[in-house]
Amino acid sequence: MEDETDTEPNPHPHGGFPAGKVFLSGIAGFILAAAINSGALLADAEQLPDSRSRSVSVAIWSPIEKIASTLKLTWPRNVGDFLLGRNEGEDQIDLRREQIGAVPQPSAEEWPALSPEKPPPTYELDQTTAVASEPVWSSGNPFTIWVLGDSMVQFFGETFVRMAERSSLVAATSEPKLASGLSRPDYFDWPARISDVMTEYDPDAVVLMFGGNDAQNIKTDEGQWLKRFTAEWEEEYRSRIALVMDLATGTEERVVLWVGQPPMRGEGFDSRMKQLNDLYRLEADSRLDVHYLDLQSLFTDENGAYARYLPDSSGKLTDVRLTDGVHLSHWGGEWLSEFLLDEIEKFPGLDGLWGE
Amino acid sequence: MLFPTLAFGLFFLVAFLLNWLTRPHPMIWKIVMLGVSIFFYGWWNWRFVFLLLWAITSNWVAGTQIDKHLCAGSKRLAKNWMRTAIVGDLVLLGVFKYYDFFAVELSNLLGSSATVPLLELTLPVGISFFTFQAMSYVIDLHRRDIDPMPMLDFAVYLSFFPQLVAGPIVRAAEMAPQIRKQPDPRRVASGEAFHLILRGLFKKVVISSWLASAIVDDVFSNPESHSSQDVLIGIYGYAIQIYADFSGYTDIAIGVALLLGFRFPTNFDRPYSALSLREFWKRWHITLSSWLRDYLYIPLGGNRGKQSDTYRNLLLTMVLGGLWHGSTWNFVIWGFIHGIALSVERILPNRRNHPVIRWFVTFHIVCFAWVFFRADSLSSALDVIRALASLPSSAELTSSLSVLLLVGMMAAQFVPYSKSEDLKRILSRQRILVQGLTFGFGLVLIDLFGPEGVAPFIYFQF
Structure with missing residues (x-):
């Protein structure tokens, strides 16, 4: 201390401790927490997008977890997880692997080549899809719709459910999973979940929206990391899109809508989402039962650019996006929901489902 | 970060x-x-x-x-x-x-x-x-x-x-x-700081996040499809969620500052125990309400002029306070409700009423205003109120755990300050190594009970 006389009298009733000892005790606390929690921390690190920070995190937590497990320091956390029923994820991963084997996948040659010069195929709703030959929807036997996807669904899903259920003939369910996608089944296994939903609930229509978290490197089943947007990555990612689409359609006469990503405020992110949209469109176009819905024109201004505020039908400016430049606002969610309901009504046997 | x-x-x-x-x-x-x-x-x-x-x-x-x-x-x-x-x-x-x-x-x-x-x-x-x-x-x-x-x-x-x-x-x-002035490096208030940080993390990571995902988000995103009981619990839940979220953040901030040798002012003092709106604002976000009082309400004239001027000053201060939170009509309405309620309290003082009635009225005015604060649009807020007023039907979202949590958090508002600080005193009396290890074990428990991924603090958006 340069000036011992300028120190304040101790304001703390219990005296306190020297800063050095507090630092060491804090370190001791962190080490204890890190040791007990090392399994969870390693799992968190493994779920990070493939990057230098992931490699560093995994390199740090792997040996700590190994040592802590050997010394049986992780048991309090394991017991806690067991008591809270937190160890239920592994079955899903196995299920997904089984399904990948069960669903026939087209070879890479069968897919249309992705070329930046090639204009994206124009969206035409396939009106030949028969939803049900003689649909008799009633409140006892409603037309069921499931909306599944990442945080984009979180922001419009419940609005969609509310708007869809204005008709007593419709029962809708929204199931978002934040920060999920098709790139990281180790975080959340969408194919497994979709398979479960189709088997258990057999919905009449499915709305899928993924991509916001998917522009990242992918780890293959063989443990190899594929750099995003390389040819190998595209092949793997398209196989995952294909798997999800095939699981959603199944053998049922079901309306499957794949919602593309809207324009994004960030230039780089917007460009990546457009690349993903091209892949979704190509996969959807190669199937009769999957319909790709383009949101680009719905959420752009007169110059075709991203806009947070857009005029509604009465010309009144409305904020359709959240401040993050990614997600939809309440009004944006209503726009999208209305658009989706209109699209669903275009299918044979479904017109007038929500009245005029 | x-x-x-x-x-x-x-x-x-x-x-x-x-x-x-x-x-x-x-x-x-x-x-x-x-x-x-x-x-x-x-x-x-x-x-x-x-x-x-x-x-x-x-x-x-x-x-x-x-x-x-x-x-x-x-x-x-x-x-x-x-x-x-x-x-x-x-x-x-x-x-x-x-x-x-x-x-x-x-x-x-x-x-x-x-x-x-x-x-x-x-x-x-x-x-x-x-x-x-x-x-x-x-x-x-x-x-x-x-x-x-x-x-x-x-x-x-x-x-x-x-x-x-x-x-x-x-x-x-x-x-x-x-x-x-240099604080004494030999006397860092570690016990108090560790206690505040753990308490703040628990409020944010466990209580606020759990209430949000278990009931509040569902009710506010789709009120029409929930029963009036669920909507009521959802509104109470948001009252507790935002308190746990913001007071939790403040606890952590005060604890972190203490470890660096700084003492911040108190920002929350059991606000839901207030018996009047005036008292509520002496207990909720104290540093903002005192800022508004000292730099807006008093310069506007405060309560020094005519009664009507006082009401105008109250209304203006609260509406601008609402607008401080964000640029939407919902925040303006939130401030307006508080301004009106504070003015009505001056016109019709309810000091003669039984304290339970005074608490009940105050708490429910605060909760009513929270509906506008939480809803993402005016029409959504009205949907929530409409759903609340609908005929009672079976509650699907409300679980005994959520009710227990709400009752527990409300009861904690009435625990005397000296009692609520017992944990701090106990931790402060321990040896430094015990304090550190308690802190570490507390982190493990919070991580265990908290959901995956924690949303940013509500007040970060302001």
Whole structure:
């Protein structure tokens, strides 16, 4: 201390401790927490997008977890997880692997080549899809719709459910999973979940929206990391899109809508989402039962650019996006929901489902 | 860099070490702490560091000029400098936070005849907090309540990372002496700090996050499909959620500052035990409500004029307080409800009523106003109220656990302050190693009971 006389009298009733000892005790606390929690921390690190920070995190937590497990320091956390029923994820991963084997996948040659010069195929709703030959929807036997996807669904899903259920003939369910996608089944296994939903609930229509978290490197089943947007990555990612689409359609006469990503405020992110949209469109176009819905024109201004505020039908400016430049606002969610309901009504046997 | 993350934990260990190693050398300490705080702020978006530096420089220059002119007896020039600084701060806030809101309203008012261009800027985190602190500095200087701070002291004060992004709004009069005087490095209040940090993390990570995902988000995103009981529990749930979220953040901020040798003012004091709206505002976000009182309500005339002037001042203060939270009509309505309720309390004092009735009325007015605060649009808020008023049907979302949690949190509001501090006292009496290990084990329990991924604090958006 340069000036011992300028120190304040101790304001703390219990005296306190020297800063050095507090630092060491804090370190001791962190080490204890890190040791007990090392399994969870390693799992968190493994779920990070493939990057230098992931490699560093995994390199740090792997040996700590190994040592802590050997010394049986992780048991309090394991017991806690067991008591809270937190160890239920592994079955899903196995299920997904089984399904990948069960669903026939087209070879890479069968897919249309992705070329930046090639204009994206124009969206035409396939009106030949028969939803049900003689649909008799009633409140006892409603037309069921499931909306599944990442945080984009979180922001419009419940609005969609509310708007869809204005008709007593419709029962809708929204199931978002934040920060999920098709790139990281180790975080959340969408194919497994979709398979479960189709088997258990057999919905009449499915709305899928993924991509916001998917522009990242992918780890293959063989443990190899594929750099995003390389040819190998595209092949793997398209196989995952294909798997999800095939699981959603199944053998049922079901309306499957794949919602593309809207324009994004960030230039780089917007460009990546457009690349993903091209892949979704190509996969959807190669199937009769999957319909790709383009949101680009719905959420752009007169110059075709991203806009947070857009005029509604009465010309009144409305904020359709959240401040993050990614997600939809309440009004944006209503726009999208209305658009989706209109699209669903275009299918044979479904017109007038929500009245005029 | 959110408080409840590993990244912040590591950052803080380094900050703690640098703080105490350099504290004996004031100049080096100030440069280091400024660097640490700027690193913390730049972690979100490095571009906004320039905004913070601009706020520091412009307000410090204005403060120096105010003091110079006051000393020279030129009150008019001093006042002009104060006004310039306040206008500068309000312009900063206005451009980033309010411009688009008013531009959209103006465009809609003008119809198709004219379109006001929009800026669509990202809101810099913490801007509402550091601009308010900067304004209080120049106003206090002009009032001669404080002495001017040296440039580095002021920079450390305005950028000090524990309170930079979501308060509490610490005034220069509270911080300046603590920056000047060196705290005793042999007496760090570790027990109190560890207790506050653990309590804050528990409120945020476990209670706030759980209530949000278990009931509140569902009710507010789709009120029409829930029973009136569920909607009622959802509204109560939000009242507890926002309290746990914001007071949790404040607890962590105060605890972190304590470890660095700083003592922040109390920001929450069991607000839901209030028996009147007036009392509520003495217990909720105390540093904001006292800021509004000292720099807005009293300069407007406070309660010194006619009764009608007092009501106008109350209404104006609360509406502007609402607008401080965000540029939407919902926040304006939230402030309006509080302004009206505070005025009605003055017209019809309910002191004669039984305390239980007074508490019940106060709490439910606060909850009613929260509906507008939480809903993402006016029509959504009305949907919630409509759903609340619908005929009772079976509750699907409400579980015994959620009811138990709400009752428990409400009951905690009535525990006497001395009792609620028992844990702190017990922890403070322990040996330092026991304190550290208790802290570590507490972190494990919070992580265990908390959901995967924790949403940012609600008050970060303001």
